[in-house]
Each structure stands twice: as structure tokens, then as C-alpha cells.
Amino acid sequence: MATGDDAARGTAVLAIGSSDDVVRVRQEVRSRAVAAGLGIVDQTKIVTAASELARNTLIHGGGGTVRVESVSQGVRRGVRLTFEDHGPGIPDINQALKDGFTTGGGLGLGLGGSKRLSNEFEIDSAPGRGTRVTIARWK
Amino acid sequence: MAQNGSGGLAQTVAEHQDEILSEWLALQVSGGALQSGRIKEAELRTQCRTFLDLLRDGLEQGGTDPEAPAFGRAKEVLAEVSRSRGMQGFTPTETAAFVFSLKRPMFNALNRTIEAAAGEGGGAVRAASAATARDTWDVTLLLDQLGLHAMEVFMKAREDIIARQGREISELSTPVVKLWDGVLALPLIGTLDSERTQVVMESLLQTIVDQSAEIAIIDITGVPTVDTLTAQHLLKTVAAARLMGADCIVSGIRPQIAQTMVHLGVELDVTSKATLADAFRVALTRIGRAVVKAPRAEAAAPVAARRR
Amino acid sequence: MDRIPILKLGDALLVTIQVDMHDRLAAALEEDLTERIAATGAKGVLIDISSLGIVDSFIGRMLDTVAAVSRMLGADTVVVGMRPAVAITLVELGLELKGVRTALNVERGMALIGRWLEDGDGDERDGPAAGDANDGDGG
Structure with a gap:
């Protein structure tokens, strides 16, 4: 059973509007991951995934927000991140998840890579409707 | 909640507490609770008395809802008992028996209130049996929920042990x-x-x-x-x-x-x-x-x- | 805007990345390094990333690009001090930086560059760490 305490101090919403914000997202996610008791490798994975997705939100989504939550499920604790933008959306999600697919001049590892770095990955997007990506990493 | 049922229940438990405790203990002992030797009778008695006291307090203040804050202490003690059972290697049945074997003494105590009312004539008996039927149901629900709570804590204690052993094995088996x-x-x-x-x-x-x-x-x-x-x-x-x-x-x-x-x-x-x-x-x-x-x-x- | 300092040590350039880099800073470093290699005629570039808590695809690509550009300009790049968690994450992300040479720490990295300078040509080694073979006692 999750305690009310955990749920109360669990959530923060950060704006993503510049590359400085991407750095702030990384720092927030790092401190949450440390608080959740994630090991150094798990911390690094979720922070790296956060960096990729925050940059996607910035570049492809034209800016947006990320909700950072400290979560617990039975004995497990973790961090869940929800990135949201109101940009052009992704027409073909399967294609976007493939390594090497890029429209932003990057390496195209952002989406697929952050999926591999997470324990949970969910994406919801359609042209004109923006994009929402949720990832989580558990201890 | 000033529900009649729980007020009556709390009163019943308070009035018959000694009988309930000794009957409960006897049931657990005859059910083999001490056979494994992992727990002494004195320890079991202390656990039972403490839990029964707290359960009575809970009934007085919190009605029969196990989620009520009034049952917090009772659940903590129950969790402690279940966790130590888990660590000591008790089976789930043995652990669950702690709570579930409390049912019969509770029912018996409720019956005694009807018997007591029988001396007072028809109207009192009808009122008492209606209240007892309701109390019986409430007690069943309450103890079932507490039993599940005990199981959850028990399983978590076992999972923790397994996880720890898993880590230890991994570390042992990868010497650089x-x-x-x-x-x-x-x-x-x-x-x-x-x-x-x-x-x-x-x-x-x-x-x-x-x-x-x-x-x-x-x-x-x-x-x-x-x-x-x-x-x-x-x-x-x-x-x-x-x-x-x-x-x-x-x-x-x-x-x-x-x-x-x-x-x-x-x-x-x-x-x-x-x-x-x-x-x-x-x-x-x-x-x-x-x-x-x-x-x-x-x-x-x-x-x-x-x-x- | 902040710049990451580039030190010149003999025929080598030394960069120590000590901050959580945002993307513009990484892009600026790429440009600055290119200019400095051309201006100084440096034969080796050493980038110390031991302070970096993450390397995401953007920073990874920057390292790759610096290595490729410097090679064209006649200098070899060695990246040193990558932390284990960062390395694991980078591999999971799908970035192996095949074109970048690596060493455990600054000392080893400098020894590697020293050997390239002795050999006179930097392009004919078969393995990334093969040039490290003779760096004395090391430990």
C-alpha cells in the first residue's frame, strides 16, 4: 500500500522551453532517482532517457512540459516521467521508434533509445494532436 | 462511528476478554502453533493479549472498518507478528491461523450475550439475536480483512528474503x-x-x-x-x-x-x-x-x- | 555565453568537461575545438569526461564528430574517463562511438597521444587501445 506521504511529495511539473530547461529536467530526474533508491546505473539510464525525451519535446514538439513523479508499487520504488507537447505529432510511431529514424538532424536514437533505457514506455501521438510519452524506471 | 453493532462488539469483547484470550490461545496450541518450537507459549500469549487489547480499542473508537485510523496500532502489531513469522519460516497457514483462529472465541462470546439476554424475556432476546447476527457478520469481515493484511506482510517479508538472497548469490558468483x-x-x-x-x-x-x-x-x-x-x-x-x-x-x-x-x-x-x-x-x-x-x-x- | 576552456599542452589539446552541458555548450565546444586544431596544428586531442554523469545522444554525437573532424585535420582524439554507468547506458542507447579512441584516465590518454606523436602517423593502428601497449608501468 502506497503511503499518502509518498504521493504528496511525489510530483513536479517542469516546463521545457530551452536547452537550459533540458539540463534542469536532468537534474530533477537525477535527484528523484537518488531519492527512490535507484542504483547508479539505473539512475544514469533514466536521466539519459529524460535528456533524450526532453530534447525531443523541445525540438520536435516546439516545447512542452514534463511531469516527474516519485512512484511506489508494493516494495518497489521508482520514477515516472510524462513528457507532453502540442507540436505536430508523430504520423508513424513504429517508424519513429526505429533506430536511425530522424527528422531533427540527430542520430535518431531518441525514442527507441529511451525505450530501451526504461522499464515502462508508452507513447500517444497523432498528427496535429501533439505527443505524450510516459516512461518509468523501477528499483 | 457510534454504530450500535460495534459499540456492542467492543462491549462484548471487553466483558469476555479473558475467556476470549484463553480460548484463542488454546485453539492455537491445539492447532499446533507451538509444535515447531519456533515460538514459546509465553511469547504467543503476549502477542495474543497485545493484539486483543488493541483490537478492542479499535472496535471502541473505529467501528468495524479495518482501514479506520483506530485500527492502526492493531495492524502494526499484526504486521510485526506476521513479519517475524515470515522470517522464522512459518508457513502461510500457520501465520494466517493467528487471526483466523480468533473467530470462534469471538462468536462464542457473542452467543453468551444472547444467552444472558434469554433470562430477560422475549423482547430482549429478539433484540440481542438481531444485534448478534449483525455483529457476527461484522467480526467475520473485520477478521478476514486483518487476515489478508497479515498475509500481505508475511509475503513481503518472504519476498525481501528471496530478493536479498538473490543479490547475495549474484555477488558471490561474480568474482573479478x-x-x-x-x-x-x-x-x-x-x-x-x-x-x-x-x-x-x-x-x-x-x-x-x-x-x-x-x-x-x-x-x-x-x-x-x-x-x-x-x-x-x-x-x-x-x-x-x-x-x-x-x-x-x-x-x-x-x-x-x-x-x-x-x-x-x-x-x-x-x-x-x-x-x-x-x-x-x-x-x-x-x-x-x-x-x-x-x-x-x-x-x-x-x-x-x-x-x- | 559560457565556453569550455581548451588547454594546449605541447602538440596536444586538452579539454576537461566539468559541467552538466546543455546542447549549445556542446555545439560551441565542437566549433572551438575545430578552430583550435586548425590554428595550432595540434596532433592530438584529449577530452576528459570523467565528471560527466551522463552522455546522451547529443553529447555522444558531438564526441563522434570531433573525432572525425580532427582526424581530417590530422589530429587524433582520445576520450578518457568515461564512468561505468555512463558506458553501460551509452551502449544500451545504441551509441558505441566506434570512431572514437578511449583511455581509462588522463594519464593513459596522454601516454597514448605521446605514442602517436612518436610514431609520426596516427592512422595505422588496428585497435583503439593497441597504441597503449607500451605506456610503461601505468599502475
Whole structure:
């Protein structure tokens, strides 16, 4: 059973509007991951995934927000991140998840890579409707 | 909640507490609670008395809702009891019996209130039996919920033990040894699943940093099979080591495994040697050392390495 | 805007990345390094990333590009001090930086560059760490 305490101090919403914000997202996610008791490798994975997705939100989504939550499920604790933008959306999600697919001049590892770095990955997007990506990493 | 039922229940428990306690204890003892010798009667008695006191307090203040704050202390004690049962190796049935064997003494106590009312004539009996029926149901629900709570805590205690043992086994089974200044070996034994491989990877890479080792030999002589996933894990370890500035050599790939891997289409794009000894020789050469026969060597040819 | 300092040590350039880099800073470093290699005729570039808590695809690509550009300009790049968790994450992300040479620490990295300078040509080694073979006692 999750305690009310955990749920109360669990959530923060950060704006993503510049590359400085991407750095702030990384720092927030790092401190949450440390608080959740994630090991150094798990911390690094979720922070790296956060960096990729925050940059996607910035570049492809034209800016947006990320909700950072400290979560617990039975004995497990973790961090869940929800990135949201109101940009052009992704027409073909399967294609976007493939390594090497890029429209932003990057390496195209952002989406697929952050999926591999997470324990949970969910994406919801359609042209004109923006994009929402949720990832989580558990201890 | 000033519900009649719970008010009556609390009163019933308070009035018959001594009988309930002794009946409850007797039931547990006759059910074999002490047989294993893992718990003494005095300890069991203390646990029962404490829990019953707190349950009565809960009924007085919180009605029959086990989620009410009034039951907080009772649940804590119950959790403590269940957790220690879990640690001591009790079975789930033995643990659940602690709560569930309380039902009969509670029902008996409720019946006694009807019997007491019987002396007072028709109207009192009807009122008492209606109240008792309701109380019986409430007690059943309450104890069932507390029983589930006890089980949840019990299972968590067991899971914690299993998780801890799993970690200990992983750590024990991945010794990184130093063969020479700057040369490490990781002799792997047993099946490599992804969790274990992660532990292996991390401990190898950390040791590379700690000892500034340029070369790590991963010996898989003791690994029975190498499937695609295991091969991928190996390759990832090698790639990560390279990113850090160290080289890996894989040794001990048995012929059948090599064959299987080729059939699977898995190519280990790394230096690999048949034996740990071969890999060690390569490693020494790479760090500028050579193995030569010492002049006074006997037939067994002791190995001496000396600087070039 | 902040710049990451580039030190010149003999024929080599030394960069120590000590901050959580945002993307513009990484892009600026790429440009600055290119200019300095051309201006100084440096034969080796050493980038120390031991302070970096993560390397995401953007920073990874920057390292790759610096290595490729410097090679064209006649200098070899060695990246040193990558942390284990960062290396594991980078591999999981799908970035292996095959074109970048690596060493465990600054000392080893400088020794590697020293050997390239002795050999006179930097392009004919077969393995990334092969040039490290003779760096004395090391430990």
C-alpha cells in the first residue's frame, strides 16, 4: 500500500522551453532517482532517457512540459516521467521508434533509445494532436 | 462511528476478554502453533493479549472498518507478528491461523450475550439475536480483512528474503580477480540471465576503474550454454569496457557453443581465445610483458613473466 | 555565453568537461575545438569526461564528430574517463562511438597521444587501445 506521504511529495511539473530547461529536467530526474533508491546505473539510464525525451519535446514538439513523479508499487520504488507537447505529432510511431529514424538532424536514437533505457514506455501521438510519452524506471 | 453493532462488539469483547484470550490461545496450541518450537507459549500469549487489547480499542473508537485510523496500532502489531513469522519460516497457514483462529472465541462470546439476554424475556432476546447476527457478520469481515493484511506482510517479508538472497548469490558468483597489474579476469560459472549479467557487467566495469586495468578477460568455460541474449550481454559488456578505455578478451568458448553461435548468426566481434591461459598470454603481450622459460626450469616449465 | 576552456599542452589539446552541458555548450565546444586544431596544428586531442554523469545522444554525437573532424585535420582524439554507468547506458542507447579512441584516465590518454606523436602517423593502428601497449608501468 502506497503511503499518502509518498504521493504528496511525489510530483513536479517542469516546463521545457530551452536547452537550459533540458539540463534542469536532468537534474530533477537525477535527484528523484537518488531519492527512490535507484542504483547508479539505473539512475544514469533514466536521466539519459529524460535528456533524450526532453530534447525531443523541445525540438520536435516546439516545447512542452514534463511531469516527474516519485512512484511506489508494493516494495518497489521508482520514477515516472510524462513528457507532453502540442507540436505536430508523430504520423508513424513504429517508424519513429526505429533506430536511425530522424527528422531533427540527430542520430535518431531518441525514442527507441529511451525505450530501451526504461522499464515502462508508452507513447500517444497523432498528427496535429501533439505527443505524450510516459516512461518509468523501477528499483 | 457510534454504530450500535460495534459499540456492542467492543462491549462484548471487553466483558469476555479473558475467556476470549484463553480460548484463542488454546485453539492455537491445539492447532499446533507451538509444535515447531519456533515460538514459546509465553511469547504467543503476549502477542495474543497485545493484539486483543488493541483490537478492542479499535472496535471502541473505529467501528468495524479495518482501514479506520483506530485500527492502526492493531495492524502494526499484526504486521510485526506476521513479519517475524515470515522470517522464522512459518508457513502461510500457520501465520494466517493467528487471526483466523480468533473467530470462534469471538462468536462464542457473542452467543453468551444472547444467552444472558434469554433470562430477560422475549423482547430482549429478539433484540440481542438481531444485534448478534449483525455483529457476527461484522467480526467475520473485520477478521478476514486483518487476515489478508497479515498475509500481505508475511509475503513481503518472504519476498525481501528471496530478493536479498538473490543479490547475495549474484555477488558471490561474480568474482573479478586480478591476474597481473592491469589485467583482470572474470571467470563466469553457470547460466547468465539478464539480471545476473547486469551485476556481472557492473562489477567488472567498476573493477576496471578501481584498478585501472587495461585488459579484462571474460572466461565462459563454466557457462553451459550461450544463447543470443547472453551473447548480446557479453557484447554489450565488451562495448562498454571499450568506451571506458579497456579491452576485453573472451576465453573458454567451447566448440559446440561456437558452432551454435555461428548457426544462430551471432558473431562475437571481439578477440576470443580457446582457454584462459591463451587469453592471459595475449593480455601480457598487449601490456608489453612476455612469458619466457626460466633457465633452471624443470619439466613442468614454471611460468615466469619478466619485463621486456 | 559560457565556453569550455581548451588547454594546449605541447602538440596536444586538452579539454576537461566539468559541467552538466546543455546542447549549445556542446555545439560551441565542437566549433572551438575545430578552430583550435586548425590554428595550432595540434596532433592530438584529449577530452576528459570523467565528471560527466551522463552522455546522451547529443553529447555522444558531438564526441563522434570531433573525432572525425580532427582526424581530417590530422589530429587524433582520445576520450578518457568515461564512468561505468555512463558506458553501460551509452551502449544500451545504441551509441558505441566506434570512431572514437578511449583511455581509462588522463594519464593513459596522454601516454597514448605521446605514442602517436612518436610514431609520426596516427592512422595505422588496428585497435583503439593497441597504441597503449607500451605506456610503461601505468599502475
